[in-house]
Amino acid sequence: MPAAMSAEEDLADVNRVLAGEVQAFEGIVRRWQGPLVNMAWRYCRDRGRAEEMAQEAFLRAWRGLAGWRRESSFSTWLFALAANVFRSELQRFPAVTVPLEEAAEPADPATQHEGLARKQSDEALRRAVLALPARYREPVVLYYFHEMDVAAASLTMGLPEGTVKARLARGRELLRKRFPKLNEPSTPMLSSTLHPQKEVLQ
Amino acid sequence: MKPNVKPETYHDAIDPILAAEEQLIPSSGFLAATMERVCDEAACPERIPFPWLRALPGIVLAVAVLGWCGFELAGMCLANAQEISITQVHLTAAAGRALEPAGWVAVALVASMLSWLFARRLAGRSGLL
Numbered sequence: 579m580p581a582a583m584s585a586e587e588d589l590a591d592v593n594r595v596l597a598g599e600v601q602a603f604e605g606i607v608r609r610w611q612g613p614l615v616n617m618a619w620r621y622c623r624d625r626g627r628a629e630e631m632a633q634e635a636f637l638r639a640w641r642g643l644a645g646w647r648r649e650s651s652f653s654t655w656l657f658a659l660a661a662n663v664f665r666s667e668l669q670r671f672p673a674v675t676v677p678l679e680e681a682a683e684p685a686d687p688a689t690q691h692e693g694l695a696r697k698q699s700d701e702a703l704r705r706a707v708l709a710l711p712a713r714y715r716e717p718v719v720l721y722y723f724h725e726m727d728v729a730a731a732s733l734t735m736g737l738p739e740g741t742v743k744a745r746l747a748r749g750r751e752l753l754r755k756r757f758p759k760l761n762e763p764s765t766p767m768l769s770s771t772l773h774p775q776k777e778v779l780q
Numbered sequence: 781m782k783p784n785v786k787p788e789t790y791h792d793a794i795d796p797i798l799a800a801e802e803q804l805i806p807s808s809g810f811l812a813a814t815m816e817r818v819c820d821e822a823a824c825p826e827r828i829p830f831p832w833l834r835a836l837p838g839i840v841l842a843v844a845v846l847g848w849c850g851f852e853l854a855g856m857c858l859a860n861a862q863e864i865s866i867t868q869v870h871l872t873a874a875a876g877r878a879l880e881p882a883g884w885v886a887v888a889l890v891a892s893m894l895s896w897l898f899a900r901r902l903a904g905r906s907g908l909l
Binding site: 600601603604607608611612615616619620625628629632633636637640641700703704707718722725726750753754 | 792793794795797798799801803804805806807810811813814815817818819821822
């Protein structure tokens with residue numbers, strides 16, 4: 579869907595909701611449920627919880643719709659609101675992370691297959707993001723969620739781009755230290771990558 | 781959101797892994813469940829804000845009464861401290877002991893009356909205050 583069309587539809591739906599037409603909010607949920615659930619998933623890596631958090635974000639958006647000042651796009655406002663909701667939800671109940679060394683161990687001969695092992699190690703890296711300190715975790719999560727757009731990530735976080743870049747660099751540095759074989763370009767990320775320096779993220 | 785990132789934009793070995801996350805599709809009931817919560821919320825009557833304007837005279841009155849009591853108490857303490865003697869202490873204690881229950885009963889009655897009037901005023905049913 580072209581972004582301009584989506585923005586027009588968002589604006590029309592917001593106006594209808596503010597005029598008292600509750601059902602118009604369905605259009606907003608329909609368009610943004612995918613991005614919000616995926617964003618929440620990146621914060622917690624738990625599907626059920628991601629949907630709960632996304633639902634809470636929609637409810638907050640509903641309550642605060644009149645507070646959207648239309649200076650920024652609806653999506654920017656919605657993502658910023660959702661990030662606040664996810665952040666506070668995770669402060670109340672932190673995401674449960676599986677210890678990486680356990681998750682990465684090949685459990686049976688099938689996991690020796692390169693493709694499967696690569697998939698497993700990629701997933702371990704994604705889970706390692708959740709083990710980063712909070713100030714570095716969110717920029718990493720949002721940067722990749724916004725498809726490597728620092729400006730979008732900084733708008734969502736409400737922080738200057740420079741701060742986001744600095745935190746992102748530090749977050750990636752921690753991840754590289756945690757997964758040293760990532761720095762070897764020709765080496766595929768096999769499960770052997772996952773003999774990390776355990777102290778880095780702890 | 782931007783279209784998918786092209787591989788040539790990767791500068792880091794981490795980039796392709798974290799950028800190439802599989803997209804979750806929300807469960808089929810997500811939209812309906814969310815709209816149900818929204819409709820429930822819309823059906824609820826709006827929260828009644830605390831009537832600060834109506835409460836203001838009561839609050840001012842309470843503060844004034846408390847201030848006046850404090851002022852009187854301080855005055856009495858200072859006066860008694862200047863005129864203290866063993867005989868007076870005994871007399872004051874004896875008189876105080878006799879009047880104390882009556883005083884407390886009067887205070888309780890006044891407080892009850894005021895709180896009843898204040899509550900009725902908050903509910904908008906009294907023209908007394």
